Amino acid sequence: MKWNFRERMTEFREGFVSVWQRHPLELLLLLALTVTLIVCYETDREPNGARLVVLGWGAMLLLIVNRLAGQTLWCRIYWVAWAPLVPLFLWPGLSDWIDTEQALITLLILTPLALLACRRAVSNERFVADALVYLRSGLLAMLFAYVGYGLFEAILWSAAYIFRFTDAPWVVHLTADLFYVVQFFAVPTLFLMMLDRWEGARFGSSRVLEVLLNWVVTPAVIIYAAILYLYLVKILFTWSLPEGGVAYLVFGFTMTVLAVKALGQLLEKRIYDWFFDRFSLVSLPVLALFWIGVVRRTNEYGLTEPRVYLVVCGGLMTLCVLLFLSQRTGRYLWVCLAAWVSFAALAYVPFLEPERYLSS
Numbered sequence: 001m002k003w004n005f006r007e008r009m010t011e012f013r014e015g016f017v018s019v020w021q022r023h024p025l026e027l028l029l030l031l032a033l034t035v036t037l038i039v040c041y042e043t044d045r046e047p048n049g050a051r052l053v054v055l056g057w058g059a060m061l062l063l064i065v066n067r068l069a070g071q072t073l074w075c076r077i078y079w080v081a082w083a084p085l086v087p088l089f090l091w092p093g094l095s096d097w098i099d100t101e102q103a104l105i106t107l108l109i110l111t112p113l114a115l116l117a118c119r120r121a122v123s124n125e126r127f128v129a130d131a132l133v134y135l136r137s138g139l140l141a142m143l144f145a146y147v148g149y150g151l152f153e154a155i156l157w158s159a160a161y162i163f164r165f166t167d168a169p170w171v172v173h174l175t176a177d178l179f180y181v182v183q184f185f186a187v188p189t190l191f192l193m194m195l196d197r198w199e200g201a202r203f204g205s206s207r208v209l210e211v212l213l214n215w216v217v218t219p220a221v222i223i224y225a226a227i228l229y230l231y232l233v234k235i236l237f238t239w240s241l242p243e244g245g246v247a248y249l250v251f252g253f254t255m256t257v258l259a260v261k262a263l264g265q266l267l268e269k270r271i272y273d274w275f276f277d278r279f280s281l282v283s284l285p286v287l288a289l290f291w292i293g294v295v296r297r298t299n300e301y302g303l304t305e306p307r308v309y310l311v312v313c314g315g316l317m318t319l320c321v322l323l324f325l326s327q328r329t330g331r332y333l334w335v336c337l338a339a340w341v342s343f344a345a346l347a348y349v350p351f352l353e354p355e356r357y358l359s360s
Helices: 005-022 024-042 049-069 073-080 085-090 094-098 101-117 124-162 169-197 207-238 246-266 279-301 305-323 332-348
Strands: none
Touching: 005 024, 005 169, 024 049, 024 169, 049 073, 049 085, 049 094, 049 101, 049 169, 094 101, 101 124, 101 332, 124 169, 124 246, 124 332, 207 246, 207 279, 246 279, 246 305, 279 305, 305 332
16 A cells, blocks of 8 residues: 555544644643743743643543533533633642642542543443553654654754854753653654544454463463462461462462453454353452451551552452453443542541551
């Protein structure tokens, strides 16, 4: 197929116009963030980091509302969803809140989970495909934007070296300003463009993914499962309690298997369905090992903040395994929503806050 530069530029222009039509408020917030950073840099002023975070986070929230409402009657909410950001932006205690665990959980856990759940994909195949669309769009957006920026910088500094204007202040300023544009506007715009382009896309089987899952990752997790079962037999024969640190090993193993199980739905040739279809049953003794390890670790060293998160993550892991005991209830969307509710409770229900628990 012949690559036509003019056609590609036309597609890019149409995609850019479509993004402005479908995501105007998100892009306006990102544009405000970019312009603020450039103005602060050019005037040698210290930007208010907390308020800049609100602008970037607000764009993500508006994207969630936009995709949640879609083309339904609820789409009007999108045009007023920015309103709660105004008091938050002007809140005097914003800087202090940004430094708390509440903000960290909200920005890094609750927001991505909401973005995953906003499509309301009950089908596991659709949920996994949507998650991969997010991942693919983000990675390609960064790749294209940063490659373009790197090439521009190479040309600029090469010309500056050849024609001896490397000490010119405008070169440094142009480099910094362009970085802000690329980082906070170009990358998100390309991400939204690709997200819209691949909306509803379904991923076919990949030879690389097939080899990686069928011949590398899955055999490794089966061997790991065998090791955990051997350890379980050892405990039964010696009639002793498992080591407390085993809880972390079991958690990492179970989450890895669940991730591989999700990606396995994209493969045409699935040679380990006998293992993944029965994994919930297979993992029940291992889950018992996990909770015994958690209880022992807590009794010996006390309930600390990390162990509170371990208990919550373990509860979500257990819920996921129990849900997948049945094909009717085994849905990644339910696990995603349960995780959102759990971490929201940790962050905003006072008596559940991990900071209340200190090691004894």
